[in-house]
Amino acid sequence: MTDSAQPKPPPARTGETAAASLIYLDYAAAAPLCEPARQAVVDAAHHVWGNPSSVHGRGQLARGALDRARRQVATALGVRPGELVLTSGATEANALAWRGVLAPLLAAAPAAALFGAVEHPSVRAVAQALAAQGLGAEAIAVDRQGVIDLAQLELQLRNRRVALVSLQWVNQELGSVQPVAEAAQLVHAHGGLLHCDATQGWGKLPLDVLAMAVDLLSVSGAKIGAPSGTGALWIKPGVRLQAVQPGHQEQGLRGGTENLLGLIGFGAAAAAIGDRLALAPEVRALRDRLWAILQDSGPVHRHAALPEAQESGHILSVAWPGMEAPRLVMAMDLAGVAASAGSACASGTQQPSPVLQAIGDSSAEWLTLRRATVRFSVGPGLTTQDIELAGERIRSTIERLRGRMRSPD
Amino acid sequence: MPMPVPLPHSTAALTPDIGAMVRRAMRLPPGATVAVAMSGGVDSSCVAGLLAEAGYNVFGLTARLYDVDPAAARRAGSCCAPEDARDAREVAQTLGIRHYAVDEREAFAQAVIEPFAQAWLGGETPNPCVSCNQFLKFDRLVEMARDLGAQALATGHYARLELRNGRPALLRGADAAKDQAYFLYPLPADAAEFLRFPIGELTKPQVRDEAERLGLPTAAKRESMDICFVGSEGTQAWLEKRYGATSGPLVDVAGTRLGQHAGVTGFTVGQRQGLGLRPQGPQAEPWFVVDKRADGAVVVGHRAQLQVAELELGNCLWISGTPPEAGLDLAVQIRHRGQAVPCGVIDVSADGRTLRLAIRGELQAAARGQSGVVLIQDQVLGGGVIRSARGPAKEAHG
Numbered sequence: 058m059t060d061s062a063q064p065k066p067p068p069a070r071t072g073e074t075a076a077a078s079l080i081y082l083d084y085a086a087a088a089p090l091c092e093p094a095r096q097a098v099v100d101a102a103h104h105v106w107g108n109p110s111s112v113h114g115r116g117q118l119a120r121g122a123l124d125r126a127r128r129q130v131a132t133a134l135g136v137r138p139g140e141l142v143l144t145s146g147a148t149e150a151n152a153l154a155w156r157g158v159l160a161p162l163l164a165a166a167p168a169a170a171l172f173g174a175v176e177h178p179s180v181r182a183v184a185q186a187l188a189a190q191g192l193g194a195e196a197i198a199v200d201r202q203g204v205i206d207l208a209q210l211e212l213q214l215r216n217r218r219v220a221l222v223s224l225q226w227v228n229q230e231l232g233s234v235q236p237v238a239e240a241a242q243l244v245h246a247h248g249g250l251l252h253c254d255a256t257q258g259w260g261k262l263p264l265d266v267l268a269m270a271v272d273l274l275s276v277s278g279a280k281i282g283a284p285s286g287t288g289a290l291w292i293k294p295g296v297r298l299q300a301v302q303p304g305h306q307e308q309g310l311r312g313g314t315e316n317l318l319g320l321i322g323f324g325a326a327a328a329a330i331g332d333r334l335a336l337a338p339e340v341r342a343l344r345d346r347l348w349a350i351l352q353d354s355g356p357v358h359r360h361a362a363l364p365e366a367q368e369s370g371h372i373l374s375v376a377w378p379g380m381e382a383p384r385l386v387m388a389m390d391l392a393g394v395a396a397s398a399g400s401a402c403a404s405g406t407q408q409p410s411p412v413l414q415a416i417g418d419s420s421a422e423w424l425t426l427r428r429a430t431v432r433f434s435v436g437p438g439l440t441t442q443d444i445e446l447a448g449e450r451i452r453s454t455i456e457r458l459r460g461r462m463r464s465p466d
Numbered sequence: 467m468p469m470p471v472p473l474p475h476s477t478a479a480l481t482p483d484i485g486a487m488v489r490r491a492m493r494l495p496p497g498a499t500v501a502v503a504m505s506g507g508v509d510s511s512c513v514a515g516l517l518a519e520a521g522y523n524v525f526g527l528t529a530r531l532y533d534v535d536p537a538a539a540r541r542a543g544s545c546c547a548p549e550d551a552r553d554a555r556e557v558a559q560t561l562g563i564r565h566y567a568v569d570e571r572e573a574f575a576q577a578v579i580e581p582f583a584q585a586w587l588g589g590e591t592p593n594p595c596v597s598c599n600q601f602l603k604f605d606r607l608v609e610m611a612r613d614l615g616a617q618a619l620a621t622g623h624y625a626r627l628e629l630r631n632g633r634p635a636l637l638r639g640a641d642a643a644k645d646q647a648y649f650l651y652p653l654p655a656d657a658a659e660f661l662r663f664p665i666g667e668l669t670k671p672q673v674r675d676e677a678e679r680l681g682l683p684t685a686a687k688r689e690s691m692d693i694c695f696v697g698s699e700g701t702q703a704w705l706e707k708r709y710g711a712t713s714g715p716l717v718d719v720a721g722t723r724l725g726q727h728a729g730v731t732g733f734t735v736g737q738r739q740g741l742g743l744r745p746q747g748p749q750a751e752p753w754f755v756v757d758k759r760a761d762g763a764v765v766v767g768h769r770a771q772l773q774v775a776e777l778e779l780g781n782c783l784w785i786s787g788t789p790p791e792a793g794l795d796l797a798v799q800i801r802h803r804g805q806a807v808p809c810g811v812i813d814v815s816a817d818g819r820t821l822r823l824a825i826r827g828e829l830q831a832a833a834r835g836q837s838g839v840v841l842i843q844d845q846v847l848g849g850g851v852i853r854s855a856r857g858p859a860k861e862a863h864g
Contacts, residue, residue, distance in 0.1 A: 387614055
């Protein structure tokens with residue numbers, strides 16, 4: 058999978074470089090648009106428009122397309138269409154789960170909620186915002202692999218009455234799988250609800266929402282080949298939420314005219330989730346091949362090297378001690394490899410990745426690794442040749458930078 | 467390789483083969499990888515555009531230097547605020563080149579903002595643009611560009627860098643009204659070999675024309691003369707907001723107390739307004755600030771006491787690595803846009819870091835902390851920070 062990354066032909070000529078054929082290894086940030094989604098969006102752009110809430114034929118056409126998309130997403134998740142709230146992505150779905158459950162409780166009495174220490178920043182952000190309104194929000198500790206400690210969760214559930222627990226399915230920086238079903242059992246035994254952010258696991262591991270026994274589940278379109286700005290929150294029947302943005306759409310839980318074209322693409326990508334899942338072993342093999350190549354790049358550390366059943370297979374988080382990750386990411390981009398330092402939502406600043414902070418300690422050794430950590434993530438569309446070429450480009454970038462560290466000119 | 471003889475400025479302005487000028491300033495074959503320090507202003511945007519057009523493999527770097535006060539965030543035109551970073555990104559997208567924003571807030575606070583504030587509070591008149599060049603552009607950005615595999619770092623400064631006998635020479639920009647060589651004097655030789663100033667042969671109107679021809683969104687952007695992190699509120703208000711007013715006595719050069727001032731940050735050497743003192747003597751001579759003491763006293767005197775006959779520069783840096791020898795016909799410039807005044811070396815310390823100059827022309831109001839830049843004709847040799855100035859009558863007023 059290569060990407061010319063040129064939004065339009067530039068007026069000025071730029072030099073030929075490897076960057077002209079950027080190899081995209083940042084699927085965990087956003088996967089390239091999959092063919093069914095592209096096709097559906099392009100087709101719909103020709104004839105689907107109007108407000109799905111309108112009574113007339115034009116509105117009905119829009120409504121029909123939206124209903125179809127909703128059904129496609131529901132089918133892919135193994136749930137009913139009426140249980141879904143279509144959103145602008147997993148961040149909004151996460152915020153709706155938290156605010157929707159907790160705001161009415163907080164209005165009446167103090168309440169508490171827990172979240173895994175390596176949850177996506179959007180969960181931590183809404184937890185923090187609600188903490189300012191009196192919510193008792195606490196993190197559940199994780200081990201070096203980023204996996205929560207169930208014994209600690211149980212202790213936390215015993216200590217106080219907890220209304221909601223958020224636990225992701227797969228970690229966005231490490232690929233570690235969380236014990237969601239086990240956690241759900243514990244949480245239910247203590248009378249709470251479990252919300253699962255399934256963004257990074259969907260399409261990589263087989264999903265059975267009902268077996269997971271969760272109460273709320275967030276997914277994102279951007280990670281499965283749908284247009285960015287699409288996602289959904291599944292709400293188990295009987296779980297009551299308050300709207301964050303009131304309006305009559307989405308069963309009164311999400312006001313605002315729907316993102317019609319985006320959601321049509323989301324539906325198409327969801328309908329193809331089986332194909333994506335079928336490619337998961339191949340994707341895992343590509344990831345393993347990349348790691349095999351990078352092991353030849355001098356001293357390199359791999360985070361969360363877990364057994365196959367305990368990780369998603371699409372993420373490779375590695376550190377080259379002594380390097381600076383933001384600089385590495387730029388140098389690799391110029392060499393023709395797209396990667397990221399931490400998750401895209403945590404980069405753009407020099408703030409340390411909260412995930413790496415949570416799984417580590419304050420030793421100098423760990424700080425060195427943390428600063429030097431780069432995340433590669435792969436997916437369908439990449440070939441073995443892409444990976445070999447990317448591996449070569451990464452290795453030579455590391456070698457060049459090592460040479461500069463030894464003798465800065 | 468013999469260097470082409472540079473055209474005299476007047477001819478260059480008449481026959482602007484701009485592409486040729488740019489290639490000559492680059493001293494690299496097309497296809498070479500070049501980083502451009504993009505502030506988001508028209509000058510560095512134009513550099514990126516001209517280099518991309520000339521066939522270099524260009525990428526942009528924009529340093530995020532400080533957090534913008536949300537209240538002041540809407541003001542336009544200062545360098546390196548978030549909106550300037552957006553402008554730089556838009557220019558890069560227009561050109562189809564890569565662009566990276568790098569977070570240099572910590573380094574900038576430490577190397578530029580804090581020393582600036584401390585210098586003011588200590589009665590000096592610092593020049594933060596000089597420290598920004600020295601510690602951010604010549605050091606961290608050069609390092610970053612090298613790490614990213616660039617063969618050179620180009621900036622939008624109006625100055626020229628030439629190789630003379632294989633050694634870099636820093637020259638004034640061709641546009642006398644825009645010349646920025648003054649700010650560039652703390653240039654280490656190795657950075658000088660890596661840096662390029664591709665628009666140094668151009669005038670500002672030419673740069674605007676080129677930016678427009680290239681379709682760059684910043685072509686008509688207005689420019690600000692404010693200190694970027696201080697902004698339009700001005701240095702005095704900025705300092706007082708952070709450190710409070712530092713009032714103290716107004717004294718004459720003999721130390722006699724004449725009154726009280728409301729804050730040392732409100733005064734600059736050479737200033738006449740706002741002293742609240744009546745003109746003195748039969749000629750009704752007006753009062754000027756002639757010095758600011760580290761203890762917060764503002765020293766006032768008359769015009770003659772602003773006159774400088776001898777200047778001592780400390781922390782000197784020389785592009786060639788060695789200070790100028792006695793006997794050369796030198797000139798010293800003590801402020802941006804100031805005249806370079808003829809001078810000669812009195813003595814140099816053994817390490818080359820302290821220089822005393824005899825002033826041979828009219829030089830007034832040399833404030834401690836300002837940069838004193840030493841030139842031969844239009845070539846900057848280096849310079850230092852003004853430590854003290856003496857008047858012709860040998861009374862120290864700095």
